[in-house]
Amino acid sequence: MNTLSTHLLIELNDCSSELLDDLNGIRTALIETTKIMGVTIVGETFHRFSPYGVTGVLAIAESHICVHTWPEHNYAAVDIFTCGNGGSAQKGAQYLISQFESKDPKIKVIERGLAPNSSVITH
């Protein structure tokens, strides 16, 4: 494969709104995701909005994991962007789907950093 990275765009629909508004719970879930994926945290930023909603980003040696939540829509947008092993990114995605209790998750896979003459692979 001639791509540098795999980017999972994860739509977490029909989640628990309570879980989506809990900054500490979200931070714990993202850190646990890095352990499941076997990746290394190099930085982080988390913010809770008023009256609701959380943004959290973990910068990892392999790129980033981020989440933006809209508790009022029972929705979270999650990105898992990693160099190398796409399989572990899928494990991370499945963990977060479970943690936020999403009943209607959707995952789009996009290859980033294409070398010349290579092709996009979408699963």
Added chain:
Amino acid sequence: MNTLSTHLLIELNDCSSELLDDLNGIRTALIETTKIMGVTIVGETFHRFSPYGVTGVLAIAESHICVHTWPEHNYAAVDIFTCGNGGSAQKGAQYLISQFESKDPKIKVIERGLAPNSSVITH
């Protein structure tokens, strides 16, 4: 439109490798991008890798702007993820294309957070 957010996935090919390895320059460029877009920074994390490469993320009230660079490939992956005005995201993208001197940029537009029965709009 029934989407919550617009996510620009920007492939910056054929960039200046020197610019892509300059953490302070990248941070300055991302902060300037937020001014051009009229968005509000709520958090940040930047990291320079050894022997080369930079990861930088600005969490914004409207979601996030991030960059991962591979100076050895003259390549950077940039994401601009914003609620609301997609037009200003395009202005931010054009600014970063110019700042990193990318001679072969590509932008993919993905609508995130679709409401039921709405459709994906790709520009």
